[in-house]
Amino acid sequence: MILPNFACIFDIDGVITKGPNFIAVAKPAIHTLIQLNIPVVFLSNTCVLESDKAKQLSSMLDITINPEQVVLAQTPMRTLTEYHNQHVLISGQGPVEEIGRILGFKSITTIEQVCDAFPELDMVNHMNRAKLSETIKTAGLVRDENFRPIDAIVLLGEPISWESSLQVITDLLLTDGNPAIVPLDTINNRDHIPVIACNRDLVFKAAADLPRFGHGAFLTCLEALYKNLSGNDLKYKAFVGKPFEISFQYAEMVANKLALANGQSKIDRIYFFGDNPDVDIVGANMYNCLLQQDINSRTSISGYDLIRDTKYFSATVCESILVCTGVYDPDKQKQEETEPWKIPTTIQEDVFEGVKYVLTKEQRSWNL
DSSP states (O other), rough: OOOOEEEEEOOOOOOTTTTTTTOOTTTHHHHHHHTOOOEEEEEOOOOOOHHHHHHHHHHHHTSOOGGGGGGOOOGGGGGGGTTSEEEEEESSSSSSSHHHHHOOOOOEEHHHHHHHHOTTSOOOSSSHHHHHHHHHHHOOOOOOTTOOOEEEEEOSSSSHHHHHHHHHHHHHHTTTTTTTSSOOOOSSSSOOEEEEEEOOOOOOOOOHHHHEEOOOHHHHHHHHHHHHSSSSOOSSSEESSSSSSSHHHHHHHHHHHHHHTOOOOOOOOEEEEESSHHHHHHIHHHHHHHHOTTTTSSOOOOOOOOOOOOTTTTOEHHHHHHHHSSSOOTTTTTOOOOOGOOOSSESSSSSHHHHHHHHHTTTTOOOO
């Protein structure tokens, strides 16, 4: 039996699923790869618990997908250990505190907790204005005198109440993490507390005919507000999630661990399946460029952090496979030669055809 020395890595939304619906051809495609003992990893910019996403995929695909096979937007933050002991603000939806602790962050505060400590911050809601006015009349402005300043901001995904989150995060950036003390000058070229973010997707494909706003839209708003209020650009200390190389590195680590656990050699080739040229294809192509560098002295193309431990790195090429079941619509979007990062290795109708392309290229027989 020929042992594979390649892995297949899949985006989820637009490749395996479309909104709440399952793309039917994904099931035989994934089943075939797993039957052939080819390492399969899912790389998505969703921000939920990996265990929950694995359960969802297992149910849809009717095959066991382990949480370790799922790399989500936030997952590579496990490697950012220099921030794990700092007091961080975490922004996003769902069980953000639980997600933060799983990632390794030990001291966490949420937007809601900052608003409780400083009730004067969130004034977009007119009800809050009226409530605060009454409180000041009777008891004065009451703040949490024991509030511990925020050391860093972790942006996991778009929040529900954008206006409140934008206000509070901007306040923390302008006050070095402590709204109780406003610097005398907030508009000169001065550093702000570190910001770590994941998922730069401006839009994503769901059930609606047009793409929906993603976390990238929220970050665009935050950057514009901070620039207008401070005169300075918002700077990120680290960025994870696609298209940044660290997420592809993490997925390669997972693929190699799967291969070694199956008694196989480390992988030489990666095939990445995505539906969004701006994120998936750009990311896969950047990673392919990174793989051409010397493994011990790689420099990020995007300019953000890389994983430096090379123990589970071995791939020499990453092919990008663009499918037409999500954001990319071949009837409406054309590949521009002037944007080479967005040009995939191949365009396939769906994940089924993409897997056939891979198995044919790898000279593997299959029953699809």
